[in-house]
Amino acid sequence: xxxxxxxxxxxxxxxxxxxxxxxxxxxxxxxxxxxxxxxxxxxxxxxxxxxxxxxxxxxxxxxxxxxxxxxxxxxxxxxxxxxxxxxxxxxxxxxxxxxxxxxxxxxxxxxxxxxxxxxxxxxxxxxxxxxxxxxxxxxxxxxxxxxxxxxxxxxxxx
Amino acid sequence: xxxxxxxxxxxxxxxxxxxxxxxxxxxxxxxxxxxxxxxxxxxxxxxxxxxxxxxxxxxxxxxxxxxxxxxxxxxxxxxxxxxxxxxxxxxxxxxxxxxxxxxxxxxxxxxxxxxxxxxxxxxxxxxxxxxxxxxxxxxxxxxxxxxxxxxxxxxxxx
Amino acid sequence: xxxxxxxxxxxxxxxxxxxxxxxxxxxxxxxxxxxxxxxxxxxxxxxxxxxxxxxxxxxxxxxxxxxxxxxxxxxxxxxxxxxxxxxxxxxxxxxxxxxxxxxxxxxxxxxxxxxxxxxxxxxxxxxxxxxxxxxxxxxxxxxxxxxxxxxxxxxxxx
Amino acid sequence: xxxxxxxxxxxxxxxxxxxxxxxxxxxxxxxxxxxxxxxxxxxxxxxxxxxxxxxxxxxxxxxxxxxxxxxxxxxxxxxxxxxxxxxxxxxxxxxxxxxxxxxxxxxxxxxxxxxxxxxxxxxxxxxxxxxxxxxxxxxxxxxxxxxxxxxxxxxxxx
Numbered sequence: 001x002x003x004x005x006x007x008x009x010x011x012x013x014x015x016x017x018x019x020x021x022x023x024x025x026x027x028x029x030x031x032x033x034x035x036x037x038x039x040x041x042x043x044x045x046x047x048x049x050x051x052x053x054x055x056x057x058x059x060x061x062x063x064x065x066x067x068x069x070x071x072x073x074x075x076x077x078x079x080x081x082x083x084x085x086x087x088x089x090x091x092x093x094x095x096x097x098x099x100x101x102x103x104x105x106x107x108x109x110x111x112x113x114x115x116x117x118x119x120x121x122x123x124x125x126x127x128x129x130x131x132x133x134x135x136x137x138x139x140x141x142x143x144x145x146x147x148x149x150x151x152x153x154x155x156x157x158x
Numbered sequence: 159x160x161x162x163x164x165x166x167x168x169x170x171x172x173x174x175x176x177x178x179x180x181x182x183x184x185x186x187x188x189x190x191x192x193x194x195x196x197x198x199x200x201x202x203x204x205x206x207x208x209x210x211x212x213x214x215x216x217x218x219x220x221x222x223x224x225x226x227x228x229x230x231x232x233x234x235x236x237x238x239x240x241x242x243x244x245x246x247x248x249x250x251x252x253x254x255x256x257x258x259x260x261x262x263x264x265x266x267x268x269x270x271x272x273x274x275x276x277x278x279x280x281x282x283x284x285x286x287x288x289x290x291x292x293x294x295x296x297x298x299x300x301x302x303x304x305x306x307x308x309x310x311x312x313x314x315x316x
Numbered sequence: 317x318x319x320x321x322x323x324x325x326x327x328x329x330x331x332x333x334x335x336x337x338x339x340x341x342x343x344x345x346x347x348x349x350x351x352x353x354x355x356x357x358x359x360x361x362x363x364x365x366x367x368x369x370x371x372x373x374x375x376x377x378x379x380x381x382x383x384x385x386x387x388x389x390x391x392x393x394x395x396x397x398x399x400x401x402x403x404x405x406x407x408x409x410x411x412x413x414x415x416x417x418x419x420x421x422x423x424x425x426x427x428x429x430x431x432x433x434x435x436x437x438x439x440x441x442x443x444x445x446x447x448x449x450x451x452x453x454x455x456x457x458x459x460x461x462x463x464x465x466x467x468x469x470x471x472x473x474x
Numbered sequence: 475x476x477x478x479x480x481x482x483x484x485x486x487x488x489x490x491x492x493x494x495x496x497x498x499x500x501x502x503x504x505x506x507x508x509x510x511x512x513x514x515x516x517x518x519x520x521x522x523x524x525x526x527x528x529x530x531x532x533x534x535x536x537x538x539x540x541x542x543x544x545x546x547x548x549x550x551x552x553x554x555x556x557x558x559x560x561x562x563x564x565x566x567x568x569x570x571x572x573x574x575x576x577x578x579x580x581x582x583x584x585x586x587x588x589x590x591x592x593x594x595x596x597x598x599x600x601x602x603x604x605x606x607x608x609x610x611x612x613x614x615x616x617x618x619x620x621x622x623x624x625x626x627x628x629x630x631x632x
Contacts, residue, residue: 370505374497379501384542385538408571409569410542412569
């Protein structure tokens with residue numbers, strides 16, 4: 001709890017990018033998959049995921065679970081950039097269409113805030129496969145986030 | 159290609175469970191996450207994922223990406239159990255609501271075929287967190303799968 | 317405003333079924349489509365929609381928009397049955413798979429609460445076509461609702 | 475059957491706009507709601523729906539079912555513009571977020587093809603409320619369509 005308190009205080013003082021990076025670095029899954037934050041701006045986050053055999057489905061492409069994981073994180077952090085300082089973010093739900101085989105040297109997931117309200121925020125999610133300098137759309141999604149106000153951090157989100 | 163051909167021939171002769179297990183074992187991501195097939199029956203698959211620090215989001219719970227990855231795989235393999243032999247399966251899209259913090263000693267993702275057509279199959283997805291013998295629903299989803307006929311295996315799915 | 321105030325006061329005193337029926341009767345669209353409340357119980361609502369030429373798509377079946385409209389209302393009212401008295405309900409989002417041609421003498425849309433939290437409630441939606449006493453699943457959905465507390469009724473929901 | 479055959483032959487000879495309008499005019503629901511085709515171009519369709527008491531939910535705004543109905547039709551017809559002549563279109567599934575109260579003098583639903591494959595086509599859906607010359611986003615969706623080839627018209631789509 002002390003550590004969370006410290007983390008929160010630091011986050012309050014930090015820039016948007018620091019807030020996103022700070023939280024991202026505490027996501028064991030993103031580290032385990034090998035993902036990195038590529039860009040952070042207000043209402044927008046891009047995450048990169050280099051190809052590895054550890055990320056594949058049965059045909060050797062990126063698994064839909066890997067594609068979805070970075071799409072969800074990109075959207076969640078895009079939301080976090082527009083929330084009041086000290087807030088945290090939870091995904092309420094998301095939907096993703098896998099529109100082409102997810103292959104390439106790496107994937108790029110982009111989360112973009114479309115509308116941000118007092119409680120709920122809606123993001124569009126796009127994932128591209130990049131190979132030989134060519135970006136191909138491989139997944140398209142839509143996500144609902146909920147902002148957890150500082151005073152509610154210890155409560156169950158809903 | 160030779161290895162895939164052998165795999166396919168073997169799969170044609172095998173039981174439903176062997177077909178699912180065979181494909182599952184070629185999913186690098188499922189191995190990397192630490193997931194296992196727990197049960198296979200016609201139109202139903204359950205996948206287990208023990209907790210690990212490598213699967214977490216920023217609050218220490220299972221990341222929505224991990225939850226979604228096993229939900230997607232459970233649904234996809236539930237679909238595969240009802241497809242003609244030699245077919246393979248691709249996820250067209252899925253939607254998942256994250257209804258409670260995904261915590262527990264392990265997660266159990268269940269995919270269940272609701273309707274299977276010539277081309278498209280619809281599954282319901284449920285993910286439970288299990289701790290101290292108690293199962294709590296943490297995610298609920300719905301998924302559209304497409305069956306790829308043996309003759310179309312080398313083509314782009316759509 | 318006076319009329320709404322009266323309606324609200326009456327609703328507070330009424331049973332669950334009255335609350336649902338009262339709100340349903342103020343939905344101009346449900347009347348215009350010809351839909352009726354068929355059953356109300358805690359966490360569950362069923363709406364019936366008899367076939368009419370005014371409800372069709374280009375092949376003469378029920379239009380997906382009609383199917384979705386009653387599915388959305390059934391889920392929303394299922395949610396309302398579990399909300400605190402005086403609350404109102406808004407749909408945050410829903411997703412629906414149209415799994416078979418929507419035909420029959422009437423459609424039956426069933427909304428069922430799967431999980432209800434302080435702010436958000438998740439419903440499953442099923443729509444059946446009924447002909448010659450046979451019920452066929454034609455649509456399957458999932459919905460996120462938000463409860464608007466009495467004190468927030470005049471504010472924008474999100 | 476003779477009439478359908480004639481309709482099909484005529485459609486084969488017609489422009490994209492005629493094909494869309496021809497099908498739209500056979501949608502009893504769109505007529506009943508009072509909706510009109512506003513614009514058709516390759517991969518894009520806009521539908522307008524003027525406000526009426528017959529379209530409302532319990533607070534007097536457009537009902538989510540009306541919003542969704544025109545969003546679904548706009549997406550479906552956007553898909554039809556890119557399908558081979560003689561094909562017809564069915565909605566596999568769609569998901570819609572209702573991001574603001576749907577009010578205004580009319581709604582405008584826009585369907586835009588994002589990716590079109592041999593079997594499946596993905597559309598983005600946007601619905602705006604228009605009042606006093608101001609367009610406000612009220613709904614955002616994503617849709618999966620299936621193209622039914624001329625030879626399969628009489629079969630069940632999936």
